[in-house]
Amino acid sequence: MLGQRSPLYSCPPEIWTEILDFACLDDGFTIRSLCQVSPFIRARSIGHLHTSIHIESTYQLFKFDEELTRLESTCVGGKKPLRTRFLCIALPAPIDEEAYVPSSEDEPDDEYQPSESDSDEADETASVSSGSDASSISYEYEDLQEDEIEELVVEIRDIRKDTEENPTRALAIGDFAQLERSRAPEDQRQYLVYKALRRLLEACSETLETFALLFIPCVVLPHDTFIPALPRLQSLWIGMGKGTNLFHNYPGDRGSRAPPALFPSLRRLTLVTTLDVTWFEDLLQSVPNPSAVAFMGDERLKGGLKAKSIEPEQWIDLSTPDREDAVDFMITHWWEDVCGNDVSNIEGWKLLERLWSRKAEREEHRLAQLGDTDMTCFNVKLVDFRxxxxxxxxxxxxxxxxxxLSSRSKEFQDHVHLDDVTPNDFVLFLKMLYPLSNGPTFSRMDWVGILYLSTMWHFSDIRDRAIQQLDNLMPFPPKERVWVGQKGYVPRWVLSAYVEYVQGELPIDSGIGRKAKETLDELRDRLQDEWEINGYDPDAVEGEVRREFAQELSRLEYQVGKRLREAWEDE
Incomplete structure (x- = not known):
């Protein structure tokens, strides 16, 4: 028994946090008593202090910065003051809004009543204004004299010459010093935020494993100016708000100053909101082994992966959440990492289910604007949509x-359960089904989801529109074209992908199915021998592919016709 390790040592930090919180309910009397009675418990609990840190405002960030000053004063021998493993910082308020606090002196006085003298002054002002307007109306246009024209030409020439010799450059704030020198209130505010971020990250750099950051700065600095080297970091989550022009002055060329390798252990990188490609590429340079990292983010950032030897399979498209959802989205994502759950597969993200109830309420409010009171409640994964x-x-x-759903039906239902769709998919379909005047904007993956649902539920008009929109976004990678074409019953996409595999140099992906891959490999080898003799014939290639895959293409044609019949048949 003496040789066995006590379960006390295996308790996670969260258990100790609950114990300490409970012990502090009586103004700390219990915890002080425990510390006096059992120095062993105190010694064991103190090591878990600040293992997980969650900050939700700049006020909390600055207060913790003050606490960090106290902790640093107790450290000896160059030890880091924090042993934090999980850090989440959510600053949802834009920094420029925090920098300018409305002054009470600028607010109008509701009790003010104009006096007679005020009225007289106003009349006098109006008279003067009227007189100036009259003089401006009577002004007659006069042509420039010849000497005036020559003087103007010389002045324009001098301006052009000065512009060429001394070109103006847009302000590119790239470090703390430039922010500190700026007198603008928003720059002063974000200088304090960046400084506190850097200081906090440096204090826990030796132990940090999961870091999530959401904030809306006025000026985005290069990431390595406020994020130090984090050798043990495995999961990084970054969001910078949405719909703001954050990168208008980001330095496009950093010269010879390449970002250092900050994240040698990184395994998952999640980017929420559409970040600047240059900033994203700089971030990638801090990852020594990008081929071992799973990426999640907006599909428009994929272009930054081409030069980094990153396979498309490493990237998962992630639609940017609404601004009001971004904080909850980040916290739930971060909390799953704290609990040790695997969220690498976006299809398994059950952690977001608690957000859908609020989305359903907003969607119900939006649809109420249509004025249609004949409502039905759809239950989607325990979330109700009216x-x-x-x-x-x-x-x-x-x-x-x-x-x-028909009120004429004897089995009319006003409460429908949809078990084959997620709340996210259903909200997407509702935005397509009930667009408001400005109309929604959909990404490529959104249109793919709309195609699947409209095919499954036999909405032929919406299906046709989804196919048209996806046609405009072509070409997809061949593997994705096969996958979408088979699931959405669009045989011509499958055919075009097979033809591209046969006539191109791309390796045939096994993800399209073992049988299809073997058939395409054999067909490519046979046709390449014929091309050496008779030359390349694109029509012949398509004909051969049609013949080899006639059964699959015919099945897709039959199934789409069967699924889109107006009368329902039980399959």
Missing amino acids: VPRLAFIQGSEYFVEKHC
């Missing part, structure tokens, strides 16, 4: 009959 059913009735007879 929406008008008119568009469902008009869009798909199949959907109406399957779920008994």
